[in-house]
Amino acid sequence: MNATAELDIQFKDLDVVYERPDTLTDARLHYCPGCGHGVVHRLLMEVVEELNIKDRTIGVAPVGCSVFAYNYLDIDMQEAAHGRASAAATGIKRVFPDKIVFSYQGDGDLAAIGTAETIHTANRGEKILVVFINNAIYGMTGGQMAPTTLDNMKTSTSPFGRNPDHVGHPLKITELLAMLPGTYYVTRVAVNSPRNVRIAKKALLKSFEYQMQGKGLCFVEVVSNCPSGWKMTPVESNKWLEENMLPMFPLGDIKVPSDE
Amino acid sequence: MSEILLMKGNEAIAEAALRAGCQGYFGYPITPQSEVLEYLSQHGEKRGMVVLQAESEIASINMIYGAAGAGARVMTSSSSPGISLMQEGLSYIACAELPCVVVNINRGGPGLGTIQPSQGDYFQAVKGGGHGDYKLLVLAPATVQEMADLVFDGFDLADKYRNPVMILADGALGQMMEKVAFREYDVTKREIPKWATTGKNGRKERNIITSLHIKSEEMEKVNQHLQKKYCEMQEHEVRFQEVQTEDAEYLLVAYGLSARIAHKSVQIARDNGIKAGLLRPITLFPFPSNRIHTLCKQVRAVLTVEMNAGQMYEDVRLAANGVVPVEFYGRMGGIIPSPEEVYERLKRMVSPESVSQEVKI
Known part of the structure; x- marks a missing residue:
């Protein structure tokens, strides 16, 4: 018996404890090391697989770092114009209400250029899931100021720190959306620790289940990091997130279903 | 139906x-x-x-x-x-x-x-x-x-x-x-x-x-x-409609509402002895360039009529490709031209000296 055959037997005898879900492609992620996008992609697809809805799920990717999300999620996907993912998702869900539809958007996409679409999609109570990745920066274009950039935070377009007198304070759009009667479930999670990853997955699972039950709009903000844009190591960025992002964007449910 | x-x-x-x-x-x-x-x-x-x-x-x-x-x-x-x-x-x-x-x-x-x-x-x-x-x-x-x-x-x-x-x-x-x-x-x-x-x-x-x-x-x-x-x-997919182009010496090109006005202008011209015809593009892209070019070889001049400052006019000129003069008449800002004023413009092309002094366009 040669060494390879021996290994095969050993693998057969082992239990699989961790593998790539069928709903993720085998493609290599283009995200920077330590970025939260990869984790959220995986969580989303784990949930889609567990709920056995991959045959009727349609995702809408944004413009931003996750513009290529469709390269990794092995489901039908659309790539929308900058800020318009929730409008495209509305179009899909309205004509095909039996489909499971989600949009996946970053802070610039959702809370700056797409603010009107975001608010009105939520206000209409579209029966979709909106996943909002908030890393307080424009990652794709090289680290410019985002609507959620923290006060005094340095970016390439706020090189002396965000000056609220000049450009206002960070926009807490999730709290704003929770005020609208159209939103059904609004929560804020993070993926900076194993515990938070588990909580995030639970929020995504609940959101898809609500959609399957025909409930209103579910909104999951994921406070994420951007090691490259923040010019930190992945470990430093997670620490910085904990110390700076979370006080401004506290984790937890902001609106829970009123009929539960 | x-x-x-x-x-x-x-x-x-x-x-x-x-x-x-x-x-x-x-x-x-x-x-x-x-x-x-x-x-x-x-x-x-x-x-x-x-x-x-x-x-x-x-x-x-x-x-x-x-x-x-x-x-x-x-x-x-x-x-x-x-x-x-x-x-x-x-x-x-x-x-x-x-x-x-x-x-x-x-x-x-x-x-x-x-x-x-x-x-x-x-x-x-x-x-x-x-x-x-x-x-x-x-x-x-x-x-x-x-x-x-x-x-x-x-x-x-x-x-x-x-x-x-x-x-x-x-x-x-x-x-x-x-x-x-x-x-x-x-x-x-x-x-x-x-x-x-x-x-x-x-x-x-x-x-x-x-x-x-x-x-x-x-x-x-x-x-x-x-x-x-x-x-x-x-x-x-090119689509167009022609009105009295068989023997036309002057071709009007107009689309949509302008074409209905130009159609009337063609009738007025015919009543006054001017052999005018109309080509109405129904598809604006693709544009009936080939047909317009063919007609240009038959007519003396072309008049494009639009409710703008002369936009399709450019495509008509490209289609004519210098074979005959192409002129333009249009009104802007929400004004609809009358068949008579289009006819007056046509008349100026046919015989510049025939236009009476009081006609101002």
């Missing part, structure tokens, strides 16, 4: 969309086309059409993107300023090759302009309008009957070429009432396209709707594919 009804142009478009099996309409109010949204809000839901008033034209066109990408037959409509807001979305739709019908009930511009009829959006409609190299297939109705007919044809052409189709009319055609009869149309013949994002539904490969091709070599291939498609349209 159904019974003959008396309808506004905007209502005829809405009713035709319902009869053509349009599954979704997303729109935003703007004068002079709001009747489309109003009519469909009244009748759409009970006849199985999703009708949604969006928060803006930007949202409307992106809802169209989503729904068309998922395989639905969809339509939106607006008027000039609103169509400007849709240009980004139209560029994405053209690149992602999504079939849909977009109606522009053209009003006078630029800017907020006026709510009166105009043809000032010709360039925007036929030259692309948004960023990048792309074309809409543009249909120009001249009657309320055609407003209805071209909706059916528009949906079929959009599917045939996987391309957005624009119906370019104007505020007068949208608001005027005329008789209209709706054709029989089998809505069951359309199937959800194989490329649509319907959910994988057992399919091995996922379907992706995108306009992003980051590698230049791939993006060039996409462009070449689009250009090939536009050439096919140019070859197979």
